[in-house]
Amino acid sequence: MPAKYRGRAALAGTHTVEVQTIDIKRDRLVILASSLGTVFEWYDFFVYGTLAGLIGKLFFPGASPSAGFLLALATFGAGFGVRPIGAVVFGVLGDRLGRKYTFLITITLMGLATGAIGFLPTYAQAGIIAPVLLVGMRLLQGLALGGEYGGAAVYVAEHAPAHRRGFYTSFIQASVIGGFLLSLAVVLASGAFVDPAQWEAWGWRIPFLFSFLLLAVSLWIRLKLKESPVFAAMKAAGTTAKNPLREAFDSSAKVRRVLAVMIGVAAGLTVVWYTAQFQALYFLQNALRMDDTAARIVIGIAACFSLVWFVLFGWLSDKIGRKKIILTGYALTVVLMFPLFHWMANLANPGLSAAMERSPVVVTGSDCSYDPFATKGQATACGKLLDALSKKGVAYTKVEGARGAAPDVTIGGTRVDVSDPVLLDAALKAKGYPLDKTVPPFRKAALLVLVVTIIGFLSGMTYGPVAAYLVELFPARTRYTSLSIPYHIGTGYFGGFLPFISQYMVARSGDPFAGVWYTVIVVALAFVILAFGLPETSGKELD
Template sequence: MTDIAADSARAPTKSEIRLVIASSSLGTVFEWYDFFIYGTLAAIIGRTFFPAGNPALELILSLFGFAIGFGFRPLGAVLFGYLGDKLGRKYTFLVTITVMGLATAAIGFVPAAASIGMAAPIILLGLRILQGLALGGEYGGAAIYVAEHAPPDKRGFYTSFIQASVAGGFILSLAVVLTTQAIVGKDAWEAWGWRIPFIFSLLLLAISLWMRLKLSESPVFKAMKAKGELAKNPLKETFTYPGNKRRLFVALFGIAAGLTVIWYTALFQVLYFIQNSMRVEDQTAQLLVGVGAASGLFWFLLFGWVSDKIGRKKPIVIGYALTLLLLFPIFHLIGGAANPGLAAAAARSPVVVSGRDCRYDPLAKIQASDCGKLLDHFSKKGVSYTTRDGAEAGVTIGAVAIADTSPAGLDAALVAGGYDLAKVKPSGRDVALILIGILALAALSGMTYGPVAALLAELFPPRIRYSSMSIPYHIGTGYFGGFLPVISQYIIARTGDPYSGLWYTWVVTAMALIVTLLLLKETRWNEAT
């Protein structure tokens, strides 16, 4: 093939740029597919590896495993960032995608907890750690590789394909899940079919390696190597290079933390909200989110392109501000359309639980108080509720005090109060409203994520760019974003309010807005070479 980086002074041709973008983007799609397939199948993974007899607890434990992978991303960023700045961009992200693909496929072969007991979740978590380490080196490598090939006036647009590819990984995971379900059927899917999407990653790995092996090293890295300008210790220089501590702070708390909670809310949180809180049939919920997310991919490209015209900071700041204003209204729009009957019942006949020490611990198998046991029942049913102090444990549904608070009595009272807890399939106008809401969330994510790869590449000096960009990005996305599903689901289970988990996103976004407004300097006219 043509040596894309043979002459660092020569601008790459259009065909060379297309190959760089396509290879980097497809590899990113496949690697994030590997990571997100776990989150997409969180409910069935919970039942298989964390059986607890409580769907809410199983989901939380499964999402904790999801968060574990994110938690190890910063360590992967340190390891592979060092290698990327010392050995090169290309070979580093070849290693990361290989580790990710093999770890993902291995999950498909792990026996269930019913077969091997505690060994099953331990092995699963070990593989999630490998996935997290690999992902810690992937994004930075792909984004930097494209940025260092792009002309300055198109850097935002070209790198936005990497951002869209992250969402593409989520969409591909949904597509493979839905296709597999349709082929094998419901019973086979529950028994063994869910493993196929994990094993499918072996094919994606082969395609990724074939494409990325065609690439040459980044022209910027080759030029630094030829001049003897490579960092001797990239990790040390990341924290000692003049002005870099401020850049790291802004990248972590202003950029990575904000973009990631918005992005995960627009994908995972809305999926769990529709599927669990709003009681929409699982395949329908996955299809709705998949179609909405796919339709919203253009937002990432649009705002990457816009950032080439007006700068990187403006779209991000505006996106943060709009998120604070619109997050709750958008979710109320989606909730009302997803299950109008449930929303109407909750408004017409609210559930109020009273008693002493009226607290609910979603992680406890047995609740400490009678009031807590009542809350446990409603939480398992996915029914929203409020609490108040009282002398004795009791329940009112609407204006009716419930005399029989046994599980059967509570279920009968819910039916009498107009609650239909069967899974639903929205249609017609309601589907349109849900998709409008998801597209609106995608727009907020596009504004705050589309310009980011270019911004981060321009923010840091080339000799330590891989390390400096990867470490704050993956700490922010790994901890602020990676723990978002489990924290938000815990808040929802604890409060009984299906919208309460959004406050985590809102608070982190507010912090990111303040940091970005006050400390981020525009990078659009900085050189990335």
């Protein structure tokens, strides 16, 4: 094949070895194979998050609806929680055995674990063993995912010329969106062919079983690939790291860089991305009472449009630099996130937004504590009242009352009888609170797509240039390990638990916008650390 670009890398202690022959046809295969594999692997992971509400009902039935949903999200987060372990295991393998074979292992593990969820018994069929098995499969998924992103990013970047590295690797970032879109599409398509009763009985298994087909396609594609030219050159020269994990952390400077990447890059980009996808979806479905299918369609269409931003900003980072684009995205996120969520609320359910403005709910009681994890109902009368309001997506303000006094509720200043849930519903409806699920008209749905696409724009700025940036920050000998560990700690803990933390904040406070504070605070912290703790790398030749 004709070579379009050639590069040379000086490996420590050896002669200079030619490591890079860039061929357009080959590079297209590299990008396609890595991107499709990433789409399929993230599909496997996201399909669970897409079905979190139903999974909570099937596997945690003893809990209240709010608690079941939160427990399902916690299980979703558990998969992210073990990603750093996967990053260590597969990072070391990738730096010692090779990039290609390592991410063949990760995609196989992910596909098998996801497909197995489709065969799991529910709580009604197997009791406590059902959620235990579910958590086990989620942990295996998270372990596999800990090795996937680093492998794909390093593999593509080590094939790319310096002046196109941001563009080449941007397709890896866009593939994460692709996985989310595929999960939405398969869930919607599966649900369209069965009625609601069948969907809850067995139809929900289809998206998980579909993973076996995706696994077969992924393996077929990735087996066509050859080893990364950078790693092949190191292996030929005998300069691969014997202990990548120790070498990645053998100086204070390396440790500081890893910590800066963890917070300044990984945590920041991930909370923006998850806000654009999962938090926006849960906000529409729960707080704004939007029809589940309509909410998924809005998020899915916006995600399609947002694919462009990842590639655009990856390409632009080759021209003007990686760091300044990411920092600009962080700054805009801090400024715009609350206005965007308020705009979303006014579009999705204007009746609910107007009712909350016009007739705010105030709950006064001696013990208004609310435990979203309660499985047998709230402990106090006031807690039971907050539970009812939370399930309806109604915002409320809590006021401490006289000790021992019965809870008192006012809606728009009018005291209401809350001794019976039916009376509470009647009072809310009388004040204009729409309690049923709604489908916004086309014009407002289109504007909702625009709002979520704007959040996707922010995500594209903060995520699009990142794969190239991370690869350029670390040396070839420990690149897979050094990149994967901070990335997956940052994304696994700060990002993976975002749906759970934000929903918990909403349930505890009674404010449907409270969860947005988590995103804003993490992004503000990431801005400071990236601005002062990490260098620009655009145009750097890889060693």
